[in-house]
Amino acid sequence: MILKDRYIRAVGVALCSALTIGGIGGIGGIGGCASTTKPGTVGVERQQALLVSSAQIDQAAAQSYRKIIADASRKGLLDRNAQQVARVREVARRLIAQTGTFRPDAPRWKWEVHVLTSKELNAWCMPGGKIAVYSGLLEKLQVTDDELAAVMGHEIAHALREHGREQASEQLATAAAISIAAAVLGAPSGSVDLAALVADVTISKPNSRTHETEADRIGVELAARAGYDPYGAVTVWQKMARVGGSEPPQILSTHPSSASRIADLKVYAARVEPLYRQASKR
Numbered sequence: 555m556i557l558k559d560r561y562i563r564a565v566g567v568a569l570c571s572a573l574t575i576g577g578i579g580g581i582g583g584i585g586g587c588a589s590t591t592k593p594g595t596v597g598v599e600r601q602q603a604l605l606v607s608s609a610q611i612d613q614a615a616a617q618s619y620r621k622i623i624a625d626a627s628r629k630g631l632l633d634r635n636a637q638q639v640a641r642v643r644e645v646a647r648r649l650i651a652q653t654g655t656f657r658p659d660a661p662r663w664k665w666e667v668h669v670l671t672s673k674e675l676n677a678w679c680m681p682g683g684k685i686a687v688y689s690g691l692l693e694k695l696q697v698t699d700d701e702l703a704a705v706m707g708h709e710i711a712h713a714l715r716e717h718g719r720e721q722a723s724e725q726l727a728t729a730a731a732i733s734i735a736a737a738v739l740g741a742p743s744g745s746v747d748l749a750a751l752v753a754d755v756t757i758s759k760p761n762s763r764t765h766e767t768e769a770d771r772i773g774v775e776l777a778a779r780a781g782y783d784p785y786g787a788v789t790v791w792q793k794m795a796r797v798g799g800s801e802p803p804q805i806l807s808t809h810p811s812s813a814s815r816i817a818d819l820k821v822y823a824a825r826v827e828p829l830y831r832q833a834s835k836r
Contacts, residue, residue, distance in 0.1 A: 634687065656772060695794070699782060703772060707774065785823045
């Protein structure tokens with residue numbers, strides 16, 4: 555993960571330099587180097603190299619989400635428990651109302667929230683605000699509302715920071731570099747495709763430590779501003795780390811838990827606790 559973070563930083567610096575020299579930074583929302591969110595109280599602010607437009611990513615995400623939702627509906631696995639759906643959507647409503655702290659446009663996104671019946675302990679938010687929470691997270695982990703807000707806030711933060719768009723840009727840059735190298739070396743196109751595939755699975759997946767840390771910190775602030783105890787982020791990841799034995803929860807395959815991560819969450823939960831106290835008085 556450390557090597558991956560170094561790779562991402564190196565690619566970001568190179569792309570930002572190229573975009574600046576080329577004079578195309580930020581034109582049409584396609585090429586640019588800027589932080590996609592405001593820093594908030596937690597202070598997340600990092601230059602992101604973005605070669606793919608938000609519109610392209612959001613359109614692809616919406617298409618994928620529709621397919622997933624339609625498939626779940628066809629199998630009778632969509633929003634089966636009305637109480638669970640109401641609970642998840644209420645937490646989402648409160649969190650979404652606070653997204654303007656980081657992005658003024660986010661509250662106006664076409665948000666969608668569904669509960670999928672599955673034993674997996676998982677949840678995610680696609681670009682553009684397409685959310686799914688798995689019933690296993692609610693039933694097996696017995697999350698409190700504070701803990702549910704922590705998980706959902708974390709996933710929403712990935713969408714706010716456009717980490718999916720950033721990863722797509724990294725893949726595009728990697729594929730371009732491989733194509734150039736192959737042309738110079740005279741390598742056959744087949745080997746280029748394989749290399750691109752390897753780069754995809756080893757570099758862009760799972761989320762980097764940088765992305766996870768950003769989502770953790772923004773997530774606790776969203777939760778606190780929405781009136782949820784930010785320390786729920788600490789307890790829910792502790793729960794995640796304890797369950798599963800040799801087969802950890804699916805969410806941990808892309809959201810690795812560690813002592814250092816929990817320690818960081820404690821620091822930022824303390825930082826945003828005044829926001830929680832203030833929100834709780836409303």
